[in-house]
Amino acid sequence: MFKSRxxxxxxxxxxxxxxxxxxxxAPQRNxNxNxNxNRNxNxNxNxNxNRxxxxxxxxxxxxxxxxxKPGGISTAKDGSATLDMTIDINGLPIRFKVSAPADQFTExxxxxxxxxxPNSAGPIGMNVLLHGDGGQSFFDFPNQGVNANLMGVAVxxxxxxxxxxxxxxxxxxxxxxxxxxxxxxxxxxQELPKMVSFNQSNVFFxxxxxxxxxxxxxxxxxxxxxxxxxxxxxxxxxxxxQVPFTQQASAALASTRIHFQSTKQELSSLQxxxxxxxxxxxxxxxxxxxxxxQINQLQTVDNTPNGGxxxxxxxxxxxxxxxxxxxFANIMLAGGDGQLQGIGNVLSGVVGNENLRFxxxxx
Numbered sequence: 001m002f003k004s005r006x007x008x009x010x011x012x013x014x015x016x017x018x019x020x021x022x023x024x025x026a027p028q029r030n031x032n033x034n035x036n037x038n039r040n041x042n043x044n045x046n047x048n049x050n051r052x053x054x055x056x057x058x059x060x061x062x063x064x065x066x067x068x069k070p071g072g073i074s075t076a077k078d079g080s081a082t083l084d085m086t087i088d089i090n091g092l093p094i095r096f097k098v099s100a101p102a103d104q105f106t107e108x109x110x111x112x113x114x115x116x117x118p119n120s121a122g123p124i125g126m127n128v129l130l131h132g133d134g135g136q137s138f139f140d141f142p143n144q145g146v147n148a149n150l151m152g153v154a155v156x157x158x159x160x161x162x163x164x165x166x167x168x169x170x171x172x173x174x175x176x177x178x179x180x181x182x183x184x185x186x187x188x189x190q191e192l193p194k195m196v197s198f199n200q201s202n203v204f205f206x207x208x209x210x211x212x213x214x215x216x217x218x219x220x221x222x223x224x225x226x227x228x229x230x231x232x233x234x235x236x237x238x239x240x241x242q243v244p245f246t247q248q249a250s251a252a253l254a255s256t257r258i259h260f261q262s263t264k265q266e267l268s269s270l271q272x273x274x275x276x277x278x279x280x281x282x283x284x285x286x287x288x289x290x291x292x293x294q295i296n297q298l299q300t301v302d303n304t305p306n307g308g309x310x311x312x313x314x315x316x317x318x319x320x321x322x323x324x325x326x327x328f329a330n331i332m333l334a335g336g337d338g339q340l341q342g343i344g345n346v347l348s349g350v351v352g353n354e355n356l357r358f359x360x361x362x363x
Contacts, residue, residue: 096155148333180214
């Protein structure tokens with residue numbers, strides 16, 4: 001009897017030992033991500049397993065990830081120098097890229113071969129790009145180099161999600177649009193002249209998706225008066241002015257080139273916003289005393305490409321944005337033939353063409 005009892009106790013003891021050993025060998029899920037199995041993380045999101053990361057820590061924002069991509073000085077596709085740096089404007093971290101011949105940079109830029117004097121006028125204008133939500137076009141830099149005597153500039157949104165103006169839950173309203181626009185204005189009028197010499201009377205803008213919302217909704221009615229005889233290409237996005245036009249911005253409409261470019265299969269939310277924006281700027285021009293003929297000479301609209309959001313080449317987002325950038329001079333500059341690569345002439349005056357016809361878009 002005692003022998004059987006002892007044998008049973010021995011078996012139970014062995015089972016307890018085995019269970020404890022198995023528990024120690026299993027991956028730990030105590031919130032610090034330090035288990036040794038396939039869900040292993042090291043606490044900073046760089047786990048070594050198949051699902052690495054810190055379950056108890058915070059996921060990196062798009063802005064934090066972007067900060068890990070180095071800036072500095074590089075060479076553009078056309079051989080121009082490209083400066084990529086970050087400065088503080090009104091408490092906002094403003095990262096920008098600018099491409100120009102080396103001798104047009106100032107010594108403060110750090111570009112080798114810089115010869116320009118700070119705050120001096122140069123012969124080359126600018127094409128300033130505000131990317132879409134997420135920052136793709138900032139890093140692609142489709143307008144890099146010098147094209148049609150315009151040096152390429154791209155600015156990164158000072159937002160945790162890399163959205164110009166930030167965004168509400170639906171991504172349409174831009175609560176920080178005014179503050180972000182003020183920072184862009186200061187960048188161009190006060191900060192960039194310290195780094196590069198350019199023609200401040202020849203500054204154009206390109207908006208991509210969310211960048212177009214902030215340009216049309218906030219920047220143009222607030223600050224276009226600082227950039228006379230220039231223009232804005234609003235691609236795959238638009239937002240009727242969310243702030244009143246300043247007197248100077250209203251007056252500038254008489255000399256500001258504006259083109260709205262969309263596609264047949266635009267996002268459903270933008271199929272409403274873009275025509276509203278077209279109508280709002282047409283009305284603003286009429287309020288400024290412009291005739292229908294004058295408006296149609298300066299404000300044009302098109303959604304001929306049979307593509308999705310920003311797919312102006314009818315292929316994809318990135319290639320579509322590049323095609324518009326490559327066609328910028330054709331569409332925006334005096335003497336341009338209006339040709340969008342692979343599509344045709346896209347210059348239709350806004351008067352009488354406000355109600356764009358879209359296919360069923362995706363949300």
